[in-house]
Amino acid sequence: MINGEMQLNAPIRWAMVGGGRSSQIGYIHRSAALRDSSFQLVAGAFDIDAEAGRQFGIRLGVAADRCYPDYKAMFEAEARRADGIRAVSVATPNGTHFEICKAALLAGLHVVCEKPLCFTTAEANALLALARQARKIVGVTYGYAGHQLIEQARQMIARGDLGEVRIVNMQFAHGFHSAAAEADNPSAKWRVDPKIAGPSYVLGDIGTHPLYLSEVMLPDLKIESLLCTRQSFIQSRAPLEDNAFTIMKYTSGAIGYVWSCAVNAGSMHGQKIRVIGSRASLEWWDERPNQLSYEVQGQPAQILERGMGYLHARAIEDDRIGAGHPEGLFEAWSNLYYRYALAIDATDRGDAQALREIRYPDIHAGIDGVRWVENCVRSADNGGIWVKYT
Structure with a gap:
């Protein structure tokens, strides 16, 4: 990994729900996902305040027409685009995770979600069934596991x-x-x-x-x-x-x-x-x-x-980076997002063998x-x- 070579033919078109200006966790999601050029941030519903979210997204370099007022509008609009998103990260308060993850999977998107994935094992198992049906991955950001x-x-x-x-x-x-x-x-x-x-x-x-x-x-x-x-x-x-x-x-x-x-x-x-x-x-x-x-x-x-x-x-x-130079939480998160990208790519290519060899906190970790x-x-x-x- 130290050589920093791209492992994917093209970055994964990616969006965020939440993670706006006041978010404690949004920046590390973006930093980790963009670190290895495995993801490209092209859309987002960044804030419960639609205008604040739009302004924030524009300052991140996201096109104004792809800064959405909410996740439902984003999933619907992006599904109509030839260059629509393939994956979404959910960085919102806990009580929203289940419905957003469910909607994302129904929209045919790969998901990376903050923990907890949801509130009950019944909800978690419902997401597992949807992920299997859609043939999409669900990653859970237990970031320390990337050390x-x-x-x-x-x-x-x-x-x-x-x-x-x-x-x-x-x-x-x-x-x-x-x-x-x-x-x-x-x-x-x-x-x-x-x-x-x-x-x-x-x-x-x-x-x-x-x-x-x-x-x-x-x-x-x-x-x-x-x-x-x-x-x-x-x-x-x-x-x-x-x-x-x-x-x-x-x-x-x-x-x-x-x-x-x-x-x-x-x-x-x-x-x-x-x-x-x-x-x-x-x-x-x-x-x-x-x-x-x-x-x-x-x-x-x-x-x-x-x-x-x-x-x-x-x-x-x-x-x-070589021994002696300290690595921290941003590097650990980057390792996880790199693995999420490899898992998304392997899943979309139908490469079950490659997918089995990628260790990352998946939906079973969330459950x-x-x-x-x-x-x-x-x-x-x-x-x-x-x-x-x-």
């Missing part, structure tokens, strides 16, 4: 370097909402409104990130049951939680822990995952994403560095996140009891 050393951890665990996996300890525990930040911040306010955010705050908003990393690193680890307790330390957020602890029993006999928290005062980000085996452990921290700690019992601890020749070949594929949140909420709202994972 090179996540793939390195996956390969080391598969190789047996850790021995039998016993414990998976996960957390995403920042402190930026330790006070009622949403009181005067519209971008934060909707996240604690059940009508828009859904049945959870931190479980769905941040807890699913390290959960997905665990699924990448340990694809064969399956949850058997879980116990969750959640709290609203800022009372105005109730019934949504700003702190939650989840314990999971896996079918293999291993156990997992997830701490999801927005009130960890003083913590910048606090997303970590530690996989503990019978012989060794691995730990990755997103504030130091270019290092992977590898600790073998009875030996000196090792730090594996991004970009080095001793890493697995699949990890090296994600390299964007898994929705399912986990549902089970956590069910456990917590019944008094923090063990529930069978359904």
Whole structure:
């Protein structure tokens, strides 16, 4: 990947729903998608305020007549164009995701969606059926999974370097909402409104990130049951939680822990995952994403560095600049959007073999996140009891 050569014959004509001027996440979508010339932004419904969205799109270089007032108008108009869009990214509040994704798939478009994909597993399974019927991909932006050393951890665990996996300890525990930040911040306010955010705050908003990393690193680890307790330390957020602890029993006999928290005062980000085996452990921290700690019992601890020749070949594929130069979240997102483009291309060409070899957070990752949140909420709202994972 470090040579930066184009892998597609032409960039994918692409649009955004949301991601306008006030969006917290719109810029990284565009930066990642455009980084490798795999996508071309040609249309958008960027803002709930149609005129603000039009002005914003024009400043991005999108033609005025392709800056639409809403996603329905965009999908209808673009379908009539010979040069219409092939894919769309959804960067809107949670409560809109299902209807927009559904409409996009019915319009014959590939979809990249912010998480959560929707609110219920029934909705998620409906999107899966539509995606299969339309023969389109659905990507979910678990952006941290694009970091090179996540793939390195996956390969080391598969190789047996850790021995039998016993414990998976996960957390995403920042402190930026330790006070009622949403009181005067519209971008934060909707996240604690059940009508828009859904049945959870931190479980769905941040807890699913390290959960997905665990699924990448340990694809064969399956949850058997879980116990969750959640709290609203800022009372105005109730019934949504700003702190939650989840314990999971896996079918293999291993156990997992997830701490999801927005009130960890003083913590910048606090997303970590530690996989503990019978012989060794691995730990990755997103504030130091270019290092992977590898600790073998009875030996000196090792730090594996991004970009080095001793890493697995699949990890090296994600390299964007030589070792020693730090890569960050924008590079990780770019890796995912690059894979989305390859998956879209392979799907449209009917190349099932190529598609199988592309790892990216797909609709099944989205379903898994929705399912986990549902089970956590069910456990917590019944008094923090063990529930069978359904």
